Amino acid sequence: MRKSRINVLGALMIVSLMFMVSCSKDTDPSETDLFVGTYRGAISYTDGEENISDADGRVTVAKVGDTYTFAFGTGIPNITGVKFQESDDGTYISVGDGLTGITISASNLNMLVTNDEGTWTADCER
Template sequence: MKNVLKILSLILIVTTVMISCKKDKDPATADFFVGTYNGSVSYNKDETSITNSEGKVTVSKVGDTYNFFFGSNIPDITGVKFEKSGDNTYVSIGSGLTGITIDANTLKMLVSKDGATWTADCTR
């Protein structure tokens, strides 16, 4: 009987240690921003000017970069990297792709690259 109690106690201790050592995961590292944001979007380049107050931006993640798909004949923005700026808020980094701030609920964008400008003020 003592051996059974020892084995059960050992199993209980091991289970408790395994549960308590579980690593907490930051929601932002779990593709928390992937999805569709709705709101005002625009694109300007040369003679082209597209504005949609009921637009949408679909965010996807491939590896460690994010892609932004606009629809409405607005060119997509791909290969964007982010760094943490606050509590689950991230800002874009990299050449020509700065100006994007994203969290679980909002997407704000003012990107200028190669003579083109994209803007977005969207929420989920």
Template sequence: MKNIVKILSLFLVVTTVMMSCKKDKDPATADFFVGTYKGSVSYNKDGTSITSQDGKVTVTKVDDTYSFFFGSGIPDIKGVKFEKQDDNTYVSIGNGLTGIKINASSLVMLVSNDGATWTANCER
């Protein structure tokens, strides 16, 4: 009986240690830059220009792609993928969606796609 108690105690200690030593997640998988950024935003296409110094961009994630919702009549940007550039900073990749640099505290964007241009210089 003592051996069974010792084995169960050892099992509980090992399980507790393993759970408390869990590795930190990669920020990209933890969605650390999902949220709302505020600052200057703009959009230009075919003579239409929308600019706001008090704008906002809301970033969401579905699976491995991100979407940027601007409000203020600025069209959204959807289906953006990222790759890690350096410590906790990511840059957009893919056709027509390059030019976005994001981390937990700032969003900088200069995207040109289909004759339209989006810019953002925002923080949170």
């Protein structure tokens, strides 16, 4: 009887610790791999001379240090060095000079980035 109480108490302590760790509200996007993976959908790029679009494209998101890289298929240049901040609805928005216009969650990626190198769009899911 005493051994079963110790087992139950131990299990409750482990579950409590897991719950406390998983419910942290001040998680920095740079500390999570929530976005890492491949999103599929409509993507496009233009630099004024070249126009590339793919209705069934893909964007692979990778984490490098505290920034993210967006690798496109079909000859579209990658976007690198992107940082995020959390918005009120649980999605994350890109911040930084020339890299704004990206909204991402675990299941959706929406992008309209315009800078000196061109314009990228994406409307993707995973």
